[in-house]
Amino acid sequence: MLQNQFSQASFDIVVQKYCRYFDVDSAEQFSLSQWYQVLAEGSLALAYAIPAQKKADTRHVNYLSMEFLIGRLTGNNLMNLGYYQQAKAYLANYGVEIVDVLEQERDPALGNGGLGRLAACFLDSMASLGQPATGYGLHYQYGLFKQAFENGVQKESADFWGRNDYPWQSHNPAKTQLVGFGGKIQPIKDDKYEWQPALTIQGKAYDLPVVGYQNNVVQPLRLWQADNDQTFSFEKFNDGKFLLADKEIVNAAALTQVLYPNDNHKAGQKLRLMQQYFHCACSVADILARHLAQGHRLQDFAKYQVIQLNDTHPTLAIPELMRVLLDDYDLSWDQAWEICSNTFAYTNHTLLPEALEQWDQRLFKQLLPRHFQIVDKINRLFQQKVRSEFGKNPQIWEKLAILFDYRVRMANLCVVTCFKVNGVAQIHSDLLVTDLFPEYHKIFPTKFCNVTNGITPRRWIRQANPKLSDLLDRTLQTDWTKNLEQLQGVEKYVEDYGFRTEYRQIKQHNKAILSAEIKQTLGLSVNEDAIFDVQIKRFHEYKRQHLNLLNIIATYQQLKDNPNMPFTPRLFVFSGKAAPGYYLAKNIIHAINNVAQVINHDKHMKDKLQVAFLPDYRVSLAEKIIPAADVSEQISMAGKEASGTGNMKLALNGALTLGTLDGANVEIAQMVGAENIFLFGHTVESVRELLTQGYDPKAYYQQNPVLKSAVDFLTKGAVCQGNKAMFKLMIDSLIERDPFLVLADFDSYMVAQQRIGQAYLDREAWLHSCILNTARLGMFSSDRSIRDYQQRIWLK
Numbered sequence: 001m002l003q004n005q006f007s008q009a010s011f012d013i014v015v016q017k018y019c020r021y022f023d024v025d026s027a028e029q030f031s032l033s034q035w036y037q038v039l040a041e042g043s044l045a046l047a048y049a050i051p052a053q054k055k056a057d058t059r060h061v062n063y064l065s066m067e068f069l070i071g072r073l074t075g076n077n078l079m080n081l082g083y084y085q086q087a088k089a090y091l092a093n094y095g096v097e098i099v100d101v102l103e104q105e106r107d108p109a110l111g112n113g114g115l116g117r118l119a120a121c122f123l124d125s126m127a128s129l130g131q132p133a134t135g136y137g138l139h140y141q142y143g144l145f146k147q148a149f150e151n152g153v154q155k156e157s158a159d160f161w162g163r164n165d166y167p168w169q170s171h172n173p174a175k176t177q178l179v180g181f182g183g184k185i186q187p188i189k190d191d192k193y194e195w196q197p198a199l200t201i202q203g204k205a206y207d208l209p210v211v212g213y214q215n216n217v218v219q220p221l222r223l224w225q226a227d228n229d230q231t232f233s234f235e236k237f238n239d240g241k242f243l244l245a246d247k248e249i250v251n252a253a254a255l256t257q258v259l260y261p262n263d264n265h266k267a268g269q270k271l272r273l274m275q276q277y278f279h280c281a282c283s284v285a286d287i288l289a290r291h292l293a294q295g296h297r298l299q300d301f302a303k304y305q306v307i308q309l310n311d312t313h314p315t316l317a318i319p320e321l322m323r324v325l326l327d328d329y330d331l332s333w334d335q336a337w338e339i340c341s342n343t344f345a346y347t348n349h350t351l352l353p354e355a356l357e358q359w360d361q362r363l364f365k366q367l368l369p370r371h372f373q374i375v376d377k378i379n380r381l382f383q384q385k386v387r388s389e390f391g392k393n394p395q396i397w398e399k400l401a402i403l404f405d406y407r408v409r410m411a412n413l414c415v416v417t418c419f420k421v422n423g424v425a426q427i428h429s430d431l432l433v434t435d436l437f438p439e440y441h442k443i444f445p446t447k448f449c450n451v452t453n454g455i456t457p458r459r460w461i462r463q464a465n466p467k468l469s470d471l472l473d474r475t476l477q478t479d480w481t482k483n484l485e486q487l488q489g490v491e492k493y494v495e496d497y498g499f500r501t502e503y504r505q506i507k508q509h510n511k512a513i514l515s516a517e518i519k520q521t522l523g524l525s526v527n528e529d530a531i532f533d534v535q536i537k538r539f540h541e542y543k544r545q546h547l548n549l550l551n552i553i554a555t556y557q558q559l560k561d562n563p564n565m566p567f568t569p570r571l572f573v574f575s576g577k578a579a580p581g582y583y584l585a586k587n588i589i590h591a592i593n594n595v596a597q598v599i600n601h602d603k604h605m606k607d608k609l610q611v612a613f614l615p616d617y618r619v620s621l622a623e624k625i626i627p628a629a630d631v632s633e634q635i636s637m638a639g640k641e642a643s644g645t646g647n648m649k650l651a652l653n654g655a656l657t658l659g660t661l662d663g664a665n666v667e668i669a670q671m672v673g674a675e676n677i678f679l680f681g682h683t684v685e686s687v688r689e690l691l692t693q694g695y696d697p698k699a700y701y702q703q704n705p706v707l708k709s710a711v712d713f714l715t716k717g718a719v720c721q722g723n724k725a726m727f728k729l730m731i732d733s734l735i736e737r738d739p740f741l742v743l744a745d746f747d748s749y750m751v752a753q754q755r756i757g758q759a760y761l762d763r764e765a766w767l768h769s770c771i772l773n774t775a776r777l778g779m780f781s782s783d784r785s786i787r788d789y790q791q792r793i794w795l796k
C-alpha cells in the first residue's frame with residue numbers, strides 16, 4: 001500500500017553526512033541530540049519522497065490561522081509514514097532507544113492553547129482523510145514564552161525554539177511574496193484604485209510537511225516569515241519610517257519575531273495588526289497563484305477554493321482578496337463580492353467580549369488605506385440590507401455595524417461576508433445565535449452551523465498512550481485510529497477480566513511514569529495510588545483554577561481538623577501558563593504554588609494530599625500527563641468555554657470528567673452517560689437566573705464558613721509569608737465581583753469532589769466507567785470534525 005519503502009540506505013547516507021559534520025568516525029559516537037538531527041532529516045526525506053497529489057476536482061481548503069501548536073513532529077511523522085518500527089529498529093542497531101532520541105526535539109510552540117492545537121489536529125485529519133488542504137500561518141522566531149517559577153511566581157523567558165535550524169522546515173524560495181503597508185491610494189476608474197504603499201516587506205515561505213496517516217498524502221503547512229525587501233527604494237523606505245518608528249520594530253524582520261501570548265484576549269497593538277495583514281496578504285497571494293497555476297479560471301475561484309478563518313485573526317484576508325480582485329484583476333465590485341462571499345467561512349471561538357477583536361479606525365486607515373475604503377463600502381452596502389430588514393433602527397445598527405464608534409469590528413465583517421459561520425460545540429453554536437448574533441441570524445438564517453471540535457487520535461492516543469493503543473489493537477483487531485467510532489467495540493470487553501486487568505495496569509504504569517517526571521522536575525515523591533486529579537490548560541479566570549484551589553485548601557483544613565476522617569488520597573496536578581500581562585491569572589498561579597508548598601511540606605499530608613504544579617505546559621508535556629490522569633477538571637463557568645479539547649483528550653485516555661455543563665462537556669456527558677461523568681455547578685440557564693436576581697459573592701463568603709476559612713487561609717501564615725496582600729488581587733476579585741461565579745459554584749464543586757472520593761473506593765466500578773469513557777469517545781476524533789466541515793461548509 002505504501003509507495004515508498006523505508007530505506008535503510010537513505011538513513012545510512014544521512015548518518016555518513018553527519019559523521020562528517022560532527023567530526024566523528026562513526027555513528028557510535030553520536031550524542032542523543034545528534035541522533036535526533038539524523039532521525040529528523042532522514043524522516044523528512046522519506047516524507048518528501050511521497051509524490052505531490054494530482055490536481056483534484058474538489059475544493060482546496062486553505063486553513064488560515066495565526067497559530068499552529070503542532071508539537072514535536074519526528075515521532076508523529078514517522079508513525080504517520082508507517083516507519084516508526086523500522087526507525088526504532090535502525091536506532092536499536094546502534095544501541096540507541098528511539099524514545100530517548102525523540103525527547104531531544106523542542107516543541108515548536110507556535111500557538112497559545114486550544115485554538116492553535118485545534119488547527120494542528122485539523123491539519124492531521126485533513127491529510128489523513130485526503131482532503132486537499134494547505135495550512136497558512138506565521139513562522140515566529142520566538143514561540144510562546146517558556147515558563148518557570150521563582151518562589152512560586154511565574155517567570156517568562158524567550159522561547160528561542162531554533163526556527164532557522166528546525167529540521168522539519170524547508171525554505172521554499174519559489175513562494176516569496178511582497179506585502180505593502182501605509183502610503184496613498186489613487187482612483188483609476190470605478191472601484192479600481194492604485195495603492196502606493198509607503199513600505200514593502202518580503203514574506204518568505206517556510207514549509208513543514210503534514211503527513212497523512214499511512215495514506216501517502218503529504219501536504220504543506222506554510223509559515224510566512226518577514227524580511228526586509230532588498231528591492232525596496234530608500235526614499236520610499238524613509239517615507240514609511242513612521243510605520244517602523246515603534247521601539248519594538250527596528251526592521252521588517254521584526255514583524256514575525258513574536259507570537260502574542262494572549263489566549264482568549266485581544267491584543268490591540270499596531271504590530272499585531274501588521275502581523276495579521278502580513279499573514280493574510282501572503283496567504284491570499286499564494287492561494288491565487290496556486291489556483292491560476294492549476295489552470296483554473298479566476299471566476300471559478302470559489303468553486304475550487306475555500307478559505308477557512310480560524311477565529312477573526314485572519315479576517316483581513318477578506319478585504320485583501322477584494323482589493324486584489326478589484327485593483328489587480330479589474331473585476332467589478334459585484335464580481336469580486338460574489339467570489340469573496342462564496343469563498344470565506346468563519347469559525348467563531350469565543351463569546352467573551354474581551355476577546356472580540358476591534359481595531360482603532362485611525363490605525364487601520366493609516367496602515368491599510370485601501371482596505372479601509374473597501375471595508376467602508378462593505379459596511380455601507382450592508383447598512384442598506386439592515387434597513388430593508390429592520391427599518392431605520394439605530395439600536396440595531398449599533399450592534400450590527402462593521403464600522404462604529406471609530407472601531408473596525410472584525411467579527412461583524414466576518415459574519416457579513418462569510419457564507420458560513422460556525423461555533424465549535426453545540427451549546428456554543430446555540431449561544432452564538434441566541435446571545436451574540438441574534439439579529440444577524442434573522443438576516444442570514446442559514447448561515448450559522450455547528451461543528452464540534454475534535455482531537456487527532458494519532459497524537460492523543462496512539463502516540464501519547466502506546467500501551468493502551470496496543471491493548472486496543474489486540475482487542476479490536478483493526479486500526480481504530482482511522483475510524484475512532486470503532487472504539488465502541490471495546491464496550492463488550494468492559495466485564496472481560498483479562499481486558500480489565502490490562503487496562504488497569506496500563507493506567508497504573510502511566511501513573512508511575514508521570515510520578516517519575518514529577519519527582520524529576522519538582523523533587524516531589526507522590527503516592528502513585530492516589531487519585532491523579534489534573535487541571536491542565538491556559539490560566540484564565542473563566543477556567544476557574546481558583547475554584548479547584550479553594551477546594552484543595554478547604555480539604556486540607558478538614559484533614560488538619562479531623563485527621564481520621566475517611567478520605568481517598570489525592571494528587572492534584574496543575575499545568576498551564578498565564579499571559580505575561582494578565583496579573584490576576586498570575587496571582588492564581590502564585591497562590592497554587594504557595595499552597596502546594598505548605599501542603600507538600602506538611603508531613604501529615606504525605607501520601608494523602610499532594611499538589612504538583614508542573615511548569616511550562618506544552619504539547620509534549622500534555623502527552624505525558626494525559627495518559628496518567630484519573631480525573632479531568634473541566635470546571636469553566638457555564639457559557640464561557642466554547643468547546644475545550646483537553647476534555648476530549650483526557651476522557652479518551654480514561655480519565656473521568658469533573659465538569660460543568662459547558663462547551664463540549666455537554667456532548668461528552670451525552671456520549672458517556674450520566675453515570676460515567678461528574679457534573680456540578682450552575683448551568684447556562686441558572687447562571688442567567690442568578691445574574692438577573694443580582695449576584696452577591698460577598699454573601700456566599702460570609703455565610704459559608706468552609707468557604708470563608710478557605711479564602712482567609714490565603715491571608716495568613718506560611719502561605720503568604722506574612723504578607724496579607726500577596727493574593728489580594730485574586731481575593732478582592734472573588735469577594736467583590738466574582739465575574740465567573742466561583743463562589744456560587746463552590747459548594748456544588750466540593751460535593752462533587754466528595755462524590756469522586758467515594759466513587760474511587762469502588763475500584764471495579766471506577767474502572768468500568770474509565771473503559772466506557774474510552775469506548776464512547778469516538779465521535780471526538782478530529783476526523784469526524786473534518787467530515788462535518790466537508791458536509792456542512794466546504795462542499796456547499
Ligand SMILES: *Cc1c(COP(=O)(O)O)cnc(C)c1O
Pocket residue numbers: 069112113114117536537538617618619622643644645646647649
Ligand atoms: C489541548 C491543549 C490545550 C487546550 O486545552 P483546554 O483544556 O481545552 O483549554 C492547550 N494547550 C495544549 C498544549 C494542549 O495540548
